[in-house]
Amino acid sequence: DAKTTQPPSMDCAEGRAANLPCNHSTISGNEYVYWYRQIHSQGPQYIIHGLKNNETNEMASLIITEDRKSSTLILPHATLRDTAVYYCIVRVISGGYQKVTFGTGTKLQVIP
Amino acid sequence: DVKVTQSSRYLVKRTGEKVFLECVQDMDHENMFWYRQDPGLGLRLIYFSYDVKMKEKGDIPEGYSVSREKKERFSLILESASTNQTSMYLCASSLTGRNIQYFGAGTRLSVL
Numbered sequence: 001d002a003k004t005t006q007p008p009s010m011d012c013a014e015g016r017a018a019n020l021p022c023n024h025s026t027i028s029g030n031e032y033v034y035w036y037r038q039i040h041s042q043g044p045q046y047i048i049h050g051l052k053n054n055e056t057n058e059m060a061s062l063i064i065t066e067d068r069k070s071s072t073l074i075l076p077h078a079t080l081r082d083t084a085v086y087y088c089i090v091r092v093i094s095g096g097y098q099k100v101t102f103g104t105g106t107k108l109q110v111i112p
Numbered sequence: 113d114v115k116v117t118q119s120s121r122y123l124v125k126r127t128g129e130k131v132f133l134e135c136v137q138d139m140d141h142e143n144m145f146w147y148r149q150d151p152g153l154g155l156r157l158i159y160f161s162y163d164v165k166m167k168e169k170g171d172i173p174e175g176y177s178v179s180r181e182k183k184e185r186f187s188l189i190l191e192s193a194s195t196n197q198t199s200m201y202l203c204a205s206s207l208t209g210r211n212i213q214y215f216g217a218g219t220r221l222s223v224l
Binding site: 046 | 116152154155202203204211212213214215216217218
């Protein structure tokens with residue numbers, strides 16, 4: 001699996017967009033980018049994933065660069081409840097064993 | 113919504129005790145996982161199962177065993193609990209081919 005690099009922490013003002021970067025320069029052509037988050041004292045929660053096109057769902061948007069070596073998760077209007085650790089993961093979609101390696105992620109603090 | 117339920121949120125056990133952590137999912141997922149999470153180390157995979165009665169070792173299986181007698185239930189067993197097994201334990205499940213893991217709320221185990 002490709003390795004990912006994320007900043008250890010970020011702050012964002014409440015109501016503003018939170019842009020969380022992730023570098024995955026060794027990503028392979030068949031690897032997807034996944035984002036999860038973990039709110040304190042809870043299990044990780046899936047947010048979004050994509051291959052090469054930008055993706056949007058009710059939680060967030062995912063922007064993947066054309067060369068696929070980096071991506072950005074965007075929370076358009078951050079709230080205090082978005083304070084969490086955000087994990088960027090790259091992985092193929094395939095049958096069978098699906099090991100997911102979580103790094104240490106980015107701790108996002110949303111400030112009132 | 114997918115629901116992954118872990119039997120206890122908090123558990124305190126004594127050194128040498130046999131400990132059972134139970135996990136149940138309600139979405140007919142083939143794959144189930146046990147992780148532990150420690151500060152600064154992220155999530156580490158202990159064991160996973162891709163079918164009933166099937167199990168595979170993850171990255172840190174030593175001191176643990178698992179049981180999967182029914183598709184919806186995956187148990188983690190600490191044969192003889194030790195203080196270095198004090199940790200947050202997270203269970204997850206996923207559907208083969210989708211590679212999205214759904215996590216339980218976690219069990220915080222303290223071994224005294």
